[in-house]
Amino acid sequence: MFVSSDIGWIRAVFFVAGLVFGSFGNVLIARIPKRKSIGGRSACPRCKEVLAAWEIVPLLSYLVLRGRCGHCGKRISAQYPIIEGATAVLFVLAVSIAGEPVTAGILALILWLLLLIAVVDEQTQMIPDVFSIPLVVLCIAEAIFMDTIEPVGPLIFGFFFALQWILSRGKWVGSGDILLGIALGFLLGGWIPAVFCLALAYIIGGVVASFLLLSNRANRKSHVAFAPFLAVAALLTLLYGDALLGNFLGSGI
Numbered sequence: 001m002f003v004s005s006d007i008g009w010i011r012a013v014f015f016v017a018g019l020v021f022g023s024f025g026n027v028l029i030a031r032i033p034k035r036k037s038i039g040g041r042s043a044c045p046r047c048k049e050v051l052a053a054w055e056i057v058p059l060l061s062y063l064v065l066r067g068r069c070g071h072c073g074k075r076i077s078a079q080y081p082i083i084e085g086a087t088a089v090l091f092v093l094a095v096s097i098a099g100e101p102v103t104a105g106i107l108a109l110i111l112w113l114l115l116l117i118a119v120v121d122e123q124t125q126m127i128p129d130v131f132s133i134p135l136v137v138l139c140i141a142e143a144i145f146m147d148t149i150e151p152v153g154p155l156i157f158g159f160f161f162a163l164q165w166i167l168s169r170g171k172w173v174g175s176g177d178i179l180l181g182i183a184l185g186f187l188l189g190g191w192i193p194a195v196f197c198l199a200l201a202y203i204i205g206g207v208v209a210s211f212l213l214l215s216n217r218a219n220r221k222s223h224v225a226f227a228p229f230l231a232v233a234a235l236l237t238l239l240y241g242d243a244l245l246g247n248f249l250g251s252g253i
Helices: 004-031 060-064 079-097 101-124 129-146 152-168 175-188 191-214 227-249
Strands: none
Touching: 004 079, 004 101, 060 079, 079 101, 079 227, 101 129, 101 175, 101 227, 129 175, 152 175, 152 191, 175 191, 175 227, 191 227
């Protein structure tokens, strides 16, 4: 368990670690879907100039450079600081959710991978197995350490997406969605939080899809990535699931 007197600096350490992982996550988001090597120096996507070490410091470099490349002056995508900052926040949330350092560290990596999966799925409509397979392993490890491992949750999630894959012959969902579902099943535990997470994901997805349709930003034939909704629903379930379901059912999960 974390000692209350140490929680401040532990959160600070996780925040800094989150910035670093967020920076690396930007590299993965940019290169993995294109099957590019993740090795080598970072370069400006516009002028292709290799960036100096001080130009890739998470968040700070973006602020110092005022969101522009130091070589060509072209604007840098806001995605870079957003992913870095979001990962740092998720790492800190992992400390609040978990009960001790090991589970907090594993959960931080899980939330990081969920963020990467959500972004890549939204951009490319695919979930690379290089993200989803490690996610499954980490979620199983988290369940073992938390002593919450149950087969029902993964079976519900896995069957739900596998059935869609079979009925649509792979057009509605892919193998990455099935693995994502299995991972979340292990992470959330029993069937009640699993079903709650699925329902919440569809509610969030329905609200977003309705907004896109009403604002003419999408039509009925547009494909809307589902992984972002699942990721948000999973985080909300981790944060508030016990309280919400406890009040709804009249008892704790």
